[in-house]
Amino acid sequence: MVTAVLSDTDLRRRAWEVAAQVVDPEIPVLTIADLGVLRDVRVRDGRVEVAITPTYSGCPAMNMIALEIELALERAGIGRPTIRTVLSPAWTTDWMSEDGRNKLRAYGIAPPQASSSRRALFGEQQVSCPQCGSGNTELLSEFGSTSCKALWRCKACREPFDYFKCH
Incomplete structure (x- = not known):
């Protein structure tokens, strides 16, 4: 008190x-x-x-x-x-702290890329695996364990992982 x-x-x-x-x-x-x-x-x-x-x-x-x-x-x-x-301005992954991004990676979730990048804008994403760091990954599903995540798989280590979607 x-x-x-x-x-x-x-x-x-x-x-x-x-x-x-x-x-x-x-x-x-x-x-x-x-x-x-x-x-x-x-x-x-x-x-x-x-x-x-x-x-x-x-x-x-x-x-x-x-x-x-x-x-x-x-x-x-x-x-x-x-x-x-507060709904306006809408939340964006740009508001996530660098410490938060690092915590996601350590937890096994790929943190969002910068949403202003050309790849994010046109859907050409290269997501790095949070387990081994390889960029050789593939999207399995736009829907992951929660609505704000997508399911990806690393082709190098073969591990599936969540990716925190940019928006």
Whole structure:
């Protein structure tokens, strides 16, 4: 429980620190800050408001993420926040942190390529295998273990892997 009265700036900073540690329920090695889903934290009239952006419209993880943010902030003594879902601008893989990309790779998921690349724009992707690093890979299915991932296979090590889709 927070016993001292915090300034709005300190409350905002503390709320961001706590919310940033909430993990994505579909990819538990990533925090919502790594993923770029946590967009903003504000304090209005002494109450915390947290803005989150889904990785795509209809993402089933968003309700769980909102609940986990509420619980984390309450446990930290900050109180129950208002959670606001922001759809514009739409989430992009460009918002994912470099640390988040590295965590994906270590977890066995190929991180997204830069979405502004010509290959990503025209669908000519070369995805590196997160297991062996080979670029000799093939798309098996546009749909992976979750809607934001595609299923690929490495032709070098023959291992299947998820690729986090660019958008």
